[in-house]
Amino acid sequence: MADINQRRPDWRNRLIIYLHAAARRPFVAGEHDCALFLAGGVEAMTGVDYAERYRGAYSSTKAGLRLLQIDGFTDHVDLALCCLPSKPVSMAFEGDGAVIREGRVLSLGIVQGASIYVLRASGLGTVPLTAAAEALGV
Secondary structure, eight states: OOOTTSOOTTHHHHHHHHHHHHHHSOOBTTTBSHHHHHHHHHHHHHSOOTTGGGTTSOSSHHHHHHHHHHTTOSSHHHHHHHHSOEEOGGGOOTTOEEEEEETTEEEEEEEETTEEEEEETTEEEEEEGGGEEEEEOO
16 A cells, blocks of 8 residues: 555656646546645545545535534644644755645645745646745655
8 A cells, every 4th residue: 555655756747747636637526626736636645535535525625614513623734634744844854745725724835945836716837835824844
């Protein structure tokens, strides 16, 4: 079985392929949203999909949040923090996760150097690494 704490030897290529595919997919709650975006990146790099149970199981943000709460998580960030170790943003490395706070909304992204890839309703975008409230080690 794959280990979420161990990146595959070819993780960079797998992450690039994943990001290119993600950029072409529309935002769909329960299939391709910010919570599942990070989980998909983790799966590409490690072979472990920590959010597998939730893929296709909800069709709105509210329904996804309800499922997470039934399982004992506060939200999608809490799930990610349960699976990935928190680390200082200054120690974030390419492929690590990032928690971004925009007002009262928390989203998840994938670190890429001085930027973070984020999935928005309008598609894949970037924000500066300095926008991260927290980094998640992969």
